[in-house]
Amino acid sequence: xxxxxxxxxxxxxxxxxxxxxxxxxxxxxxxxxxxxxxxxxxxxxxxxxxxxxxxxxxxxxxxxxxxxxxxxxxxxxxxxxxxxxxxxxxxxxxxxxxxxxxxxxxxxxxxxxxxxxxxxxxxxxxxxxxx
Numbered sequence: 326x327x328x329x330x331x332x333x334x335x336x337x338x339x340x341x342x343x344x345x346x347x348x349x350x351x352x353x354x355x356x357x358x359x360x361x362x363x364x365x366x367x368x369x370x371x372x373x374x375x376x377x378x379x380x381x382x383x384x385x386x387x388x389x390x391x392x393x394x395x396x397x398x399x400x401x402x403x404x405x406x407x408x409x410x411x412x413x414x415x416x417x418x419x420x421x422x423x424x425x426x427x428x429x430x431x432x433x434x435x436x437x438x439x440x441x442x443x444x445x446x447x448x449x450x451x452x453x454x455x456x
Contacts, residue, residue: 371445374441374445375447377410377445378445378447382439382449385437385439386449389414389437389453393433393453393455395416396417396418396455397417399414400415401413404442409442410439410440412438412439412440413437413438414435414436414438415435415436416436416453417434417436419432419452432452432453433453433454434450434452435451435453436448437450
């Protein structure tokens with residue numbers, strides 16, 4: 326017939342509905358992938374900050390074993406002077422008694438608090454013997 330086209334069954338294109346449905350499925354998959362990537366990056370940043378706080382606690386503990394703060398004094402290192410990490414150290418008397426209920430002298434509690442600018446915080450307490 327003149328003016329009419331006959332299409333073979335294999336020559337059909339996609340309908341608008343099929344194209345929109347394919348785009349919606351692709352968009353959902355992409356959004357899921359983006360959310361998973363965001364969660365992974367967030368977990369990596371949190372792990373890095375936690376490791377930084379732990380490392381700073383260990384460093385300060387080693388330093389304080391050799392040079393503890395004065396009893397009753399709070400030694401503070403501001404973030405601007407310490408690679409962005411604020412540190413507070415204190416040494417307070419520890420009340421302990423022996424088996425005869427007599428006080429033991431020379432025991433102190435060393436407390437170290439480390440704060441990151443992002444809000445991550447860590448604390449460590451240990452006993453020191455200082456005669």
